[in-house]
Amino acid sequence: MNIESLAKPSVLTQPVYEPGKPIEYVARELGLDVAGIIKLASNENPFGPSPMAVAAANRTLVQGELYPDGGCFELRRRLASHLGLEAEQFVIGNGSNELIELLGHVFLGPGDEVVMGNPAFVVYKLVTLLFGAKAVEVPLRNWHHDLPAMGAAITPRTKLICVCSPNNPTGTATPPDELVSFLRALPDHVLAVVDEAYVEYQARPADLRPLIKEGRKVICLRTFSKIYGLAGLRVGYGYAGQALCSLLQRVRQPFNVNAIGQAAAVAALGDTGFVHRCVQENRRGLEQLERGFRSMQLEVVPSEANFLLVRVGNGAAVFGALQRTGVIVRPVGSYGLPEWVRITVGSSEQNERILAEMGRFLSRRGHLG
Ligand SMILES: Cc1ncc(COP(=O)(O)O)c(C=O)c1O
Known part of the structure; x- marks a missing residue:
């Protein structure tokens, strides 16, 4: 065998x-x-990376015998003040890729569907398939997510809908007002995953925090791999309602984000x-x-x-x-x-x-x- x-x-x-x-x-x-x-x-x-991030990483390296802070307390505290949210509204991942996988752990199984653009970041599809769920790919229109068609692709089996803005591999962003109206109109059984990996490069990005504060089912994913230059250290984060973050915290590994990455990310956030x-x-x-x-x-x-x-x-x-x-x-x-x-x-x-x-x-x- x-x-x-x-x-x-x-x-x-x-x-x-x-x-x-x-x-x-x-x-x-x-x-x-x-x-x-x-x-x-x-x-x-x-x-x-920022020289401040490199210095912080080096300082942490000499304490490499210690486990990292499993709860990423300091990083979540800094992110909370950076974005004007509560520390409990953040979950940190080993890159934002891990957060996509954690969403799969919490929400996806055979029979479930995930709506996504095509082409869009391929990991949504990989994670969907890994958990035995169905990837419902909606072609882009003029290089942009076709939000009406994505909305029409939602069925009672849809669990997640992924919007990548700016989108990889096209670089195009969904206009903020269109994104906000789309998210507000989603049915109650669907969680929107908005991937903001490149948001810092955008001149006028959508601000989805009001939707999160209203209690909408939305999670935004960001990363320290792009503008912060820390791809090798693997740190990403999601922000959402506290209840959703608690579910994601349950399914992660106890020490999913290494200490050097955490320290570098904290310092990188400070180097505006x-x-x-x-x-x-x-x-x-x-x-x-x-x-x-x-x-x-x-x-x-x-x-x-x-x-x-x-x-x-x-x-x-x-x-x-x-x-x-x-x-x-x-x-x-x-x-x-x-x-x-x-x-x-x-x-x-x-x-x-x-x-x-x-x-x-x-x-x-x-x-x-
Ligand atoms: C749209 C998008 N989301 C997420 C990621 C994953 O980033 P990381 O896991 O390094 O945080 C990437 C990386 O290329 C990306 O392009």
């Missing part, structure tokens, strides 16, 4: 998440120098100057990339996040060609967009480099006919 025959059937059919390739892996695979490689594939912050500079740099970088790609006659989707979808013809071929020059981007064929690549906004030098490499690729392709 092989080991697979002992596994739950849902595990055997579970699709596998494909992460952006790490720099060291690409260097080994292609015989390139690590120092010459830039990774613009996973929407990380090209400016790293760093966050502000990163937002400004990202805005400039987005303009630089959009201008550059448009001048090459490449279509781009206007983005409110820290990445850009670019129509390159054959996404897999462009990914491969750029990778051979040491520039890692994200092909998005698995999101149903084989003609596109998703490119993270880098520093201005990194942006220049990818524009130059793309220009060279296109002229070579033109030359070859």
Whole structure:
């Protein structure tokens, strides 16, 4: 009897998440120098973490023999004052990915349905399938979540409805007033999961706290992986009503968030100057990339996040060609967009480099006919 025959059937059919390739892996695979490689594939912050976060992480590292605070007390307290909510309205995860999984633990089983956009962040679908529930994918309309169609897809079996704004992989955001009216009109048996992983980059984001204070069934998910530059330390959080947070707290591991990540996140929240500079740099970088790609006659989707979808013809071929020059981007064929690549906004030098490499690729392709 092989080991697979002992596994739950849902595990055997579970699709596998494909992460952006790490720099060291690409260097080994292609015989390139690590120092010459830039990774613009996973929407990380090209400016790293705040130096204050790094210092806090280092201070905590020397107490590595101690278990972390399982309740993430200090981080929840700081988040509460940051967002004007109560500490009990926060739940912290090992990245916001874990929070999506915790939602699955609390709410999903066979027969349940989860409504989500397509394409949208793939982990909603992975978690839905993992718990034996059904993913109801509603195509985007003009690159945006089609809220009326998502509303129409709700059935008595719907447990969760996921709205990713700004959306990954498109970078598009749902207009705040439309989002708020949509959430207010949801039936009482549905919990709305609003993924705000890129919200800090948005000029005018929706404020969903009034809905939470009114007692609506809404949870917002955020992360320290993007603007705060702490993807490697795995810290994300959700904010919602206290009752919902208590349910999520019940199903997490006792020490799900490590001490170094907690300390770094607390310090990162305090460095508002760093966050502000990163937002400004990202805005400039987005303009630089959009201008550059448009001048090459490449279509781009206007983005409110820290990445850009670019129509390159054959996404897999462009990914491969750029990778051979040491520039890692994200092909998005698995999101149903084989003609596109998703490119993270880098520093201005990194942006220049990818524009130059793309220009060279296109002229070579033109030359070859
Ligand atoms: C929309 C969205 N949500 C959540 C995540 C997960 O972030 P993390 O688990 O690093 O907090 C990502 C990461 O790429 C994302 O793009």
